[in-house]
Amino acid sequence: MARINVTVDGVGYSDDVEPRTLLVQYLRDTVGKTGTVVGCDTSNCGACTVHLDGRSVKSCSVLAVQADGHEVTTIEGLADGDTLHPMQQAYHDNHALQCGYCTPGMIMQSIDLLNDNPSPSEQEVRDGLEGNLCRCTGYQNIVKAVLAAAQGGAS
Amino acid sequence: MTVTEERPTVEIGAPRKRKEDARLLTGRTRWTDNITLQGMLHIAMVRSPVAHGTITSISTDAAKAAPGVVAVLTAADLGDAQGGLPNAWQVAPDQKAPNHPSMAIDHVAFAGEVVAMVVARSSAEARDGAELVDVDYDYLPPALDLRDCAADKVLAHPDLGTNVSAHYEWHSADHGTGGDVEAAIAEARANGIVIEREYRQQRLIPAFMEPRSIVADPTGEQWTIWTSTQVPHFVRIFMALVTGIPESKLRVIAPDVGGGFGGKLQFTPEEVLTVLAAKHTGKPCKYTESRSESLMAAHHGRDQWQKLTLAANSDGIVTGLKVELLADMGAYLGLVSSAIPLLGAYMFNAIYKFGSYKFACTNVFTNKAWTDAYRGAGRPEATFAIERLMDELAAEVGVDPMEIRQKNWITHDEFPFRTVAGLDYDTGNYEAATDKAKQAFGYDELRTEQKRRRDAGDPVQLGIGISTYTEMCGLAPSRWLGSQGYIAGGWEHASIRMLPTGKVEVVTGTSPHGQGHETAWSQIVADRLGVAFEDVEVLHGDTQVAARGLDTYGSRSLSVGAMAVVAAADKVIEKAKPSAAHLLEADVGDIEWSGSQLRVKGTEEGKSLGEIAFAVLQSHNMPDGVEHSIDADATFDADTFSFPHGTHLCAVEVDTETGNVAIRKYVSVDDIGKVVNPLIVDGQVHGGIAQGVAQALFEEGVYDDSGTLVTGSFVDYLVPSAADLPTFDIDRTETPATTNALGVKGVGEAGTIASTPAVVNAIVDAVRHLGINDIAMPCSPQRVWSAIQSAGGAS
Numbered sequence: 001m002a003r004i005n006v007t008v009d010g011v012g013y014s015d016d017v018e019p020r021t022l023l024v025q026y027l028r029d030t031v032g033k034t035g036t037v038v039g040c041d042t043s044n045c046g047a048c049t050v051h052l053d054g055r056s057v058k059s060c061s062v063l064a065v066q067a068d069g070h071e072v073t074t075i076e077g078l079a080d081g082d083t084l085h086p087m088q089q090a091y092h093d094n095h096a097l098q099c100g101y102c103t104p105g106m107i108m109q110s111i112d113l114l115n116d117n118p119s120p121s122e123q124e125v126r127d128g129l130e131g132n133l134c135r136c137t138g139y140q141n142i143v144k145a146v147l148a149a150a151q152g153g154a155s
Numbered sequence: 156m157t158v159t160e161e162r163p164t165v166e167i168g169a170p171r172k173r174k175e176d177a178r179l180l181t182g183r184t185r186w187t188d189n190i191t192l193q194g195m196l197h198i199a200m201v202r203s204p205v206a207h208g209t210i211t212s213i214s215t216d217a218a219k220a221a222p223g224v225v226a227v228l229t230a231a232d233l234g235d236a237q238g239g240l241p242n243a244w245q246v247a248p249d250q251k252a253p254n255h256p257s258m259a260i261d262h263v264a265f266a267g268e269v270v271a272m273v274v275a276r277s278s279a280e281a282r283d284g285a286e287l288v289d290v291d292y293d294y295l296p297p298a299l300d301l302r303d304c305a306a307d308k309v310l311a312h313p314d315l316g317t318n319v320s321a322h323y324e325w326h327s328a329d330h331g332t333g334g335d336v337e338a339a340i341a342e343a344r345a346n347g348i349v350i351e352r353e354y355r356q357q358r359l360i361p362a363f364m365e366p367r368s369i370v371a372d373p374t375g376e377q378w379t380i381w382t383s384t385q386v387p388h389f390v391r392i393f394m395a396l397v398t399g400i401p402e403s404k405l406r407v408i409a410p411d412v413g414g415g416f417g418g419k420l421q422f423t424p425e426e427v428l429t430v431l432a433a434k435h436t437g438k439p440c441k442y443t444e445s446r447s448e449s450l451m452a453a454h455h456g457r458d459q460w461q462k463l464t465l466a467a468n469s470d471g472i473v474t475g476l477k478v479e480l481l482a483d484m485g486a487y488l489g490l491v492s493s494a495i496p497l498l499g500a501y502m503f504n505a506i507y508k509f510g511s512y513k514f515a516c517t518n519v520f521t522n523k524a525w526t527d528a529y530r531g532a533g534r535p536e537a538t539f540a541i542e543r544l545m546d547e548l549a550a551e552v553g554v555d556p557m558e559i560r561q562k563n564w565i566t567h568d569e570f571p572f573r574t575v576a577g578l579d580y581d582t583g584n585y586e587a588a589t590d591k592a593k594q595a596f597g598y599d600e601l602r603t604e605q606k607r608r609r610d611a612g613d614p615v616q617l618g619i620g621i622s623t624y625t626e627m628c629g630l631a632p633s634r635w636l637g638s639q640g641y642i643a644g645g646w647e648h649a650s651i652r653m654l655p656t657g658k659v660e661v662v663t664g665t666s667p668h669g670q671g672h673e674t675a676w677s678q679i680v681a682d683r684l685g686v687a688f689e690d691v692e693v694l695h696g697d698t699q700v701a702a703r704g705l706d707t708y709g710s711r712s713l714s715v716g717a718m719a720v721v722a723a724a725d726k727v728i729e730k731a732k733p734s735a736a737h738l739l740e741a742d743v744g745d746i747e748w749s750g751s752q753l754r755v756k757g758t759e760e761g762k763s764l765g766e767i768a769f770a771v772l773q774s775h776n777m778p779d780g781v782e783h784s785i786d787a788d789a790t791f792d793a794d795t796f797s798f799p800h801g802t803h804l805c806a807v808e809v810d811t812e813t814g815n816v817a818i819r820k821y822v823s824v825d826d827i828g829k830v831v832n833p834l835i836v837d838g839q840v841h842g843g844i845a846q847g848v849a850q851a852l853f854e855e856g857v858y859d860d861s862g863t864l865v866t867g868s869f870v871d872y873l874v875p876s877a878a879d880l881p882t883f884d885i886d887r888t889e890t891p892a893t894t895n896a897l898g899v900k901g902v903g904e905a906g907t908i909a910s911t912p913a914v915v916n917a918i919v920d921a922v923r924h925l926g927i928n929d930i931a932m933p934c935s936p937q938r939v940w941s942a943i944q945s946a947g948g949a950s
Contacts, residue, residue, distance in 0.1 A: 018279070029278075034189035035182015037413075039364050040446035044869035047364060075182035088180040092172055095834040098842065099669030100179030101364040101413030107180070126877040133869065135364050135414050136669050137838055138845030138906075139877035 004068040008033060009077025017064045023057075024048040026064035027074060035076040035104050039133070046132030049105035050074045056112035058105075058131070075104035078111075087111050090149035091142070098136035106132045110146045119150055166678035166688055167897070170834040173674040174693075178411075185410040187368035187381045188443045195370070196225055198432050198442040199281035200425070201271040201288045202452065203263040206299070206862020207311065207522040208292035210261050210270060217287040218273055223280030225436055227288065229271045230260040233431055238397040240424060242488035245640040246497055246518070247321035253312040253520070255487040257424035257431075263292065264311060264486035265522050266863050267451035269424055274432050274440060297522040297862035301460055301483045304521045311486060311520040320484055320518040321493060325500055325576070327512045333575040334511040336466075339475025343466035347474070350465040350547045356536045357932050358458040358483070358856035360450055360866070361529050362874050365413020367453060368443040369426050371433040378433075381408045382426055385415040386706040387666055389490070389643075391698045393422040398430055409696035412668035416846070417528030419668065420708045421454055421489055447867050455856050456529020458483035459496065459536055465544045466511075471552040471559050475511040478503050478540070482518050485525035492527045493518050497639060498630075498709075499533030501576040505541045506585050506625045506800060507563040512575040522862050528708060530846055530907045534626045542622045542912035546919065547928060556916070557589070557598070560623050571893075578627065580798045581893045584826065585623060588888045592802040592824040595884055601806055601820075609924055617819070618807045618921025622913035625800035628901035630709025632793045646792035647711070648703035649719035651680065651727050653785050655772040657765030659684060659691045661723075664704015665716035666696045670903065671835040672712060678831055679717055679897070683724035684764055685751025703790075710799075710901030713831065718791035718895050726787035728753070731767045733781050738762050738770055797892045797900040801825035803844070805913040809921040814940025816852060816918055818881045823909065825885070828892040828900035836902050840885050843906020849875050850907075851914035853933050873933075922946075 001016040008031050015030050027033040027050065038060060039047030048059040051073040059072075078085035084092065087107050097103040106129065113120065113128035120128065125146045126139070134142060178184055215227040230237065240255040258269045271288050275281035298304045298311035304318045311318050327333030343349045370381040378400060384390055387409040395402035412419065425442055433440040444452070459482045466475040482496040496516045504512050531538075549559035565572045567584040574580060593599075598619070605617040633644035648664040661680050665672060677691035694700050707716070728748050735753035736743040745756045752761030762770075767785060774783050806820040823840060830836050853873040857865040866872040891898025911932070918934050919927060926946040930938055 020279075028189075033182070034186070035184060037184075037186060037188070037365070039366070040869045042446065042868045042870050045364065045446070075180075079181055084180065091180055092176045095173065095838050097176060097179055098671070098838055099364065099412065099414040100175070100184065101186070103179050104182050122882070126880075130876045130878040133364065133874050133876060135362060135416065135846075135874065136842045138841035138843075138883065139880055140841040140882055141838060143877060143882070 002065050004065055006067045007071040009074055019065055021064040022060055023062040023064050023067050024059035027059060027072070033074045033076055036074045037101060037104060039101065044133065046109060047102050047105040049108040049132065051108055051112065056109050075107060086152055087149050090145040090152065094141045094145035094148055096137060096141040096145035102132060102134040106134060106142060110149070113146065114150055122147065164682050166681040167831050169678065169832065171674055171678055171688065171832055172834065173671050174677060175671060175673050186365060186413060187370055187383045187410060190370045190381050192370070192372055192439040195439040195441055196274050196276060196436055197278040197281045198429060198440055199273045199285035200269045200448065201273065201285045201290065202448065203259065203268045203270050204266055205263055205292045205294060206266045206297040207295040208263050209295065210259060210263065211291045211293050213271055214289040215271065218284040221280065221284040221287055223276040224273055224284040225276065226274040227271060227284065228274070228432065228435060230256065230258045233258060237427060237431060240397065241393050241422060241490065242493060243490045243642040244494040246493045247323045250321040250493060251315060251317065252320060252488045253315050257427040265524050267524055269428065272428055272432060274436055299521055299523065299858060299862055301481050301519060301521060305481050305517055305519045311522045318520045320488065320520055322517045324513070324515040327575045330577050332573065332577045333509065336475040336477045336511040336513040339466045339511045340464055340477065343468070343474060347466065347468040348548065348551050350544055350551060352463050352544065352547060352929065354461045354463065354540055354543060355931050356457040356459040356461060356539065359456045359529055359850055359854055360856045360872055361416045361418025361453070361456060362450070362872065363414035363416055363418050366444045366446055366449045367419065367423065367425060369429040370439060370441045371430045372439040373433045373437060374439065377404050377406055379406045379408065380430065381410055383412050383419060384409050385412070385419040385666055385668055385708055387696055387698055388664065388704045388706050390422055390426060394426065394430060397427055406699045409666050415668045416530040417456065417532055417708060418453055420528045446869060450867050450872055451864050452524060454489050454527040455485065455524050456526055457536060458526050461536065461540050463540055463544060465548060467548055471548055471554060471562055473507060473509050473563050476503060476509050478514045480516040482516055483523065483526055484518050484520050485523045486520065487525045489525050489527040492525055494639065494641065495526065495528060495533045497533065499537035501578050502534050502537040502627060503541050504575050505538060506565055506623055508565055509575045523858055530843070531904045532709065534904065535847065535908045535911055538622065538624045538908050539912045542624065543916060546916045550923060550928070556621050560621065564623065579795060582890045583625065583798060583800050584888060584890045585800060588800065588824045588826050589623060589802040591886060591888060592804050592822050595886060596804040596820065596822040598804065614812050615808050615810050616921040618809060618917040618919070620805040620807070620913040620915065620917025620920060622803040622909045622916065624803070624909040625798050626904060626908050627796040628710040628799055629714035629793055629797045630711045632795060643705065644792065645705065645715065646790050647705055647716040647719045648788065648790045649723045650788045651723040651786060653727060653764050653768035655769040657690060659686055661691055661693045661720060662701050663693060663695045663716055663720060664701050664706070665712040666704070666706045667712065668707065670707065670712060671832065675713065675831045675835060676717060676720055679720055680724055683721060684727065686764065710903040713899050714797045714895055714901045715791060715793055717897065719789050721896050722789035722791055723787045726789050727764065727785055730787055731764055731785040734767050734771055734777065734785065735762050737778055738767065793894065795894055797828065797894060799825065799827045799900040799902065799905050801905065801909060803909040803913040805917040807914065807917040807921055809918060809939060811922065811943055814936035814943065816934055816939060818914070820884070821881055822884045823906070824888060825905050826888045826890050827902045827905060828890065829898035830887065830889070831899065837885060839902045840906045841883055843904060844883050844910040845875065845880055847907040847910030848880065848914055850911045851932055851934060853879065855933050
């Protein structure tokens with residue numbers, strides 16, 4: 001077991017973890033952040049995407065011990081009380097989710113995308129979301145939501 | 156026939172943002188894998204890596220000794236308790252099926268079949284334990300090639316003696332809906348045109364984003380089972396039948412479910428095994444599959460060989476169509492595996508007036524994962540075949556593919572129309588949808604550009620693909636299902652509970668997993684009962700709450716499920732009338748519904764349903780015989796199907812030097828009748844088109860010669876990303892259905908049914924001048940390039 005200190009959604013946690021524990025397992029099973037989900041086992045789908053020190057990572061591809069001393073933001077840490085993050089609001093306004101399983105990862109990646117490129121073209125949005133799979137929406141409204149959020153100055 | 160009622164529709168038709176989103180956007184979700192109970196144990200499955208073999212020994216000692224492991228169970232431990240999994244559809248009286256144990260007993264029939272399970276205190280310990288289970292197999296030759304298997308060259312189940320599960324036929328000459336197809340073909344051979352083709356519907360994997368997960372809790376007096384399913388009501392019934400647990404002791408909950416697409420229309424081995432593990436240990440047990448397990452062992456879709464013979468006169472008027480299918484069932488029959496081709500049997504004639512039609516299908520076992528419903532289920536296969544054939548016929552006649560369709564389709568003034576396959580289409584307007592699509596697409600301009608680039612020998616050729624599809628939706632009228640050999644009905648149930656605070660609970664027997672029923676049903680009820688959209692709460696997916704229902708699949712939820720909701724709403728109003736009359740001191744006969752109140756005729760004096768619900772709660776001063784509730788239950792069973800249709804147009808650019816295909820423009824005009832929520836409908840169309848495009852260009856479940864699934868992860872099974880797809884330009888025409896009170900038809904499968912042939916027709920159209928008339932799906936750059944090379948190269 002290894003002791004790690006991690007800040008998740010603004011709250012500090014100190015836990016013993018098996019060295020092989022993935023960050024996503026730590027978030028779900030130890031911290032209880034079940035908003036972050038697992039969709040594959042090959043880091044293709046991006047459903048588990050969170051922010052590590054403000055940059056998006058696929059939390060199935062990071063060991064919990066690698067997050068020691070770092071700050072993690074999940075989908076559950078985005079809204080300010082009842083006020084949705086502008087990207088969450090854009091997803092809602094543009095019907096950018098159906099079953100919602102990919103949504104947490106997709107939103108975290110979308111925010112990262114705009115952090116890198118606040119005014120992307122449609123193609124840049126599509127390329128920027130390439131590592132996140134959605135089976136329901138055909139991506140059309142996801143792309144629309146990200147472009148709308150960019151217009152609204154969300155990042 | 157029902158006449159669509161004219162009612163004020165404030166909510167119906169409004170682009171309401173979804174109620175479901177709030178929890179999904181913020182991570183306050185209840186996926187089955189999120190459920191954790193005190194003392195809960197975790198299951199890891201040991202799966203056969205062998206496609207076909209006999210189990211000679213299983214050693215579990217090391218696993219049993221591993222840290223945290225509570226139990227290791229094999230088929231020998233389960234004994235007769237595991238029973239056999241059901242198939243619910245008998246398509247032929249002599250249909251054959253092997254016993255389908257949840258855990259292989261001594262014979263394994265596909266790679267991925269469960270051979271043992273390890274139950275441990277943590278998921279990691281269960282998986283570690285599973286690694287220590289040692290299984291020896293004697294290899295048997297795997298039955299893999301569908302055509303070889305149909306000829307019984309290798310047997311998937313030697314005990315069965317044949318791979319053929321069933322053979323069934325339907326001929327218009329036998330049903331009085333058309334002539335003799337052989338006569339039509341003979342006549343066409345002599346004096347007309349005969350088109351003969353064989354198309355491959357490749358194996359697809361539904362690949363819902365949420366892997367399947369089950370939690371079974373045996374504590375207390377009643378079992379509670381959470382499962383990521385489309386069909387909680389089916390699971391409850393079949394779990395009772397298979398395990399012997401009384402149905403009344405089973406509560407099945409489908410909490411938030413992350414997509415299904417038919418892939419979660421199943422009663423699964425994993426569901427049974429999780430219950431058996433919980434029974435064995437007396438503790439709640441959870442099983443959550445990995446993605447690799449999901450791709451390997453959750454049911455697949457499609458996988459057919461289609462042999463087609465189309466007869467036409469020299470003008471291109473179709474006189475007959477003969478369809479001969481081989482359908483790969485995989486290793487076992489799932490719930491409705493055998494009937495997937497049957498659901499397409501009545502759709503090969505599509506929107507056309509054919510003189511004769513014959514359908515024949517042979518269902519065949521192989522040593523692969525079993526196939527069952529996948530979005531469209533039989534209808535995409537049929538639509539692909541006929542829409543490809545219409546293009547081939549156009550090429551033979553030498554006319555534009557749109558013209559050949561116009562020559563053969565049912566015109567808008569010919570409805571209602573009985574088709575050669577015996578279905579009664581109530582309404583449709585193929586001309587209107589096509590005109591709108593052509594205009595948005597710039598059809599004539601693109602044809603001009605195509606000719607210019609072809610004449611110039613452009614290495615990147617333009618192709619235009621058409622798909623003028625229809626489908627049968629709203630599965631399905633109970634009597635029809637009975638006539639086709641299905642074990643259950645196709646009705647739907649709803650309850651409406653009027654709460655004394657003015658809120659309304661709507662309980663639906665449908666079980667959504669992304670479709671937005673909570674929003675759409677709220678809109679319908681808001682209009683029907685004159686209440687606020689926000690005041691309606693929609694409950695579903697829990698057999699204790701929604702005790703009756705037949706769940707969600709086959710584009711049935713709106714056209715069947717919501718009709719039960721409408722019927723329940725109308726009953727509430729009727730039921731409230733005596734109380735309203737009493738409160739308003741009037742005769743019941745003088746009470747009428749205003750749209751928001753029960754009023755005394757000719758006056759403004761009235762009571763809302765909320766006020767009546769409160770008065771009924773008090774019941775201080777109600778006349779004798781009045782029930783102390785204005786809640787109502789209702790069911791709806793359709794008389795017939797609904798028939799959405801539309802025109803999809805696709806322009807592709809094919810690089811003849813590399814084989815790369817790029818979709819340049821995609822236009823769809825769908826006619827799904829009345830629209831309840833355009834936002835939701837647009838989303839269904841986008842996602843549907845994407846899945847059909849994926850079949851055309853990207854996806855295929857591939858097995859190697861040993862029967863190992865090569866596409867066992869998302870590295871190899873190519874679910875398209877945002878970067879792989881274009882923006883779809885979608886629009887609608889609206890020809891209301893005349894078969895239900897709302898005039899709706901259904902939209903869940905339309906895009907997937909329509910889009911695959913549109914894309915492939917476009918690709919073939921781009922290279923037809925090179926002597927190519929078919930490219931097998933998925934049309935990867937390699938396949939397109941190879942086809943061009945085989946035809947003699949790019950110029």
